[in-house]
Amino acid sequence: MYKTFYSLKRNPFEITPDPSFLFATRRHNEALAALYYGVRRHKGFVVLTGEVGTGKTLLLRCLLQLLKQSDDVKYAYVFNGRLSPLEFLQYIAGDLGLPAAGKNKSELLLQLAGYVVARGEKKLTTVLVVDEAHHLSTDILEEIRLLTNLETADEKLLQILLVGQPELDEKLDSVELRQLKQRIALRSHLLALDLNETKGYIERRLQLAGSPNPSSLFPQETVAAIHRHARGIPRLINTICENALIAAYARQAASVAPDIIEGIAKDFRLGVHTVPVETGKMPDELDYRKAARTLLELYTRLQGEQAREEELAARVPVRLTEQ
Ligand SMILES: Nc1ncnc2c1ncn2[C@@H]1O[C@H](COP(=O)(O)OP(=O)(O)OP(=O)(O)O)[C@@H](O)[C@H]1O
Numbered sequence: 370m371y372k373t374f375y376s377l378k379r380n381p382f383e384i385t386p387d388p389s390f391l392f393a394t395r396r397h398n399e400a401l402a403a404l405y406y407g408v409r410r411h412k413g414f415v416v417l418t419g420e421v422g423t424g425k426t427l428l429l430r431c432l433l434q435l436l437k438q439s440d441d442v443k444y445a446y447v448f449n450g451r452l453s454p455l456e457f458l459q460y461i462a463g464d465l466g467l468p469a470a471g472k473n474k475s476e477l478l479l480q481l482a483g484y485v486v487a488r489g490e491k492k493l494t495t496v497l498v499v500d501e502a503h504h505l506s507t508d509i510l511e512e513i514r515l516l517t518n519l520e521t522a523d524e525k526l527l528q529i530l531l532v533g534q535p536e537l538d539e540k541l542d543s544v545e546l547r548q549l550k551q552r553i554a555l556r557s558h559l560l561a562l563d564l565n566e567t568k569g570y571i572e573r574r575l576q577l578a579g580s581p582n583p584s585s586l587f588p589q590e591t592v593a594a595i596h597r598h599a600r601g602i603p604r605l606i607n608t609i610c611e612n613a614l615i616a617a618y619a620r621q622a623a624s625v626a627p628d629i630i631e632g633i634a635k636d637f638r639l640g641v642h643t644v645p646v647e648t649g650k651m652p653d654e655l656d657y658r659k660a661a662r663t664l665l666e667l668y669t670r671l672q673g674e675q676a677r678e679e680e681l682a683a684r685v686p687v688r689l690t691e692q
């Protein structure tokens with residue numbers, strides 16, 4: 370409804386990760402480069418972590434778009450970390466176009482290993498990408514460790530990218546998984562945006578959505594309030610901006626006034642914390658995470674946004690059972 374009023378061609382602040390909206394901050398750029406380099410140079414095992422809503426899935430989608438352009442790359446993309454080991458291997462086999470029906474875990478592993486080695490001999494690249502990897506069980510991480518052993522004298526044959534929230538780092542730090550941790554070749558971490566990046570981020574999204582006046586729609590003071598309340602987290606910035614446009618439209622205002630942001634922050638019960646963005650460390654990490662999650666839950670309820678669940682359900686159409 371506000372789109373026509375603000376001369377926008379599409380919704381600028383959708384929360385689904387859409388690669389065409391990428392705003393390449395230095396961190397996002399570096400992380401994407403690390404993922405791409407890791408795959409192309411056959412580095413083996415690469416890990417990307419970041420707080421909730423900082424753009425991990427978006428970066429993965431950008432990477433997969435890049436990889437799709439190369440005929441020599443084939444990947445399996447798992448975006449549900451809550452699978453059993455058997456479901457996990459079946460899913461990978463299915464995504465790579467290998468027969469999975471009726472096979473047990475060892476048969477699947479053997480088949481996958483044979484496939485990866487055969488592709489390696491032909492100098493082809495095979496990638497396993499796991500999003501939401503912080504949900505992976507120790508059992509699956511152990512299977513992944515076995516897969517990291519597929520190598521020649523000078524390179525890894527299966528490129529493995531694990532992407533997840535900071536709990537993934539904690540898992541990899543655990544004693545039982547120290548062998549896996551030692552195999553990590555590249556590691557990146559996404560941080561919240563600083564104030565300048567938040568300004569650039571909002572303007573870029575508005576510009577991509579067709580706004581004729583991206584910088585005047587959200588004046589500097591308004592951007593500062595958004596940054597403060599969203600703590601630089603892109604998904605929260607989107608939620609606040611989307612609601613801000615609706616509120617400004619209701620007032621028939623030409624731009625979003627700072628008091629609108631204060632009202633939204635109150636409605637969403639966002640406490641104000643100062644964020645030392647240079648380190649990416651929050652003053653009270655737990656509080657911050659709780660606030661981010663509360664906002665997400667509220668947003669989900671308010672907007673009836675079930676897209677992620679639907680996407681997962683669509684990708685795993687059959688419930689598989691452990692054999
Ligand atoms: N650099 C960026 N440029 C453009 N949009 C971004 C950027 N970073 C994040 N976003 C947007 O923020 C929202 C959240 O991003 P995304 O879903 O990738 O986060 P995430 O880190 O995967 O979160 P989670 O931990 O919940 O899985 C999406 O709408 C995404 O498009």
Ligand SMILES: [Mg+2]
Pocket residue numbers: 425426427500501
């Ligand atoms: Mg994600």
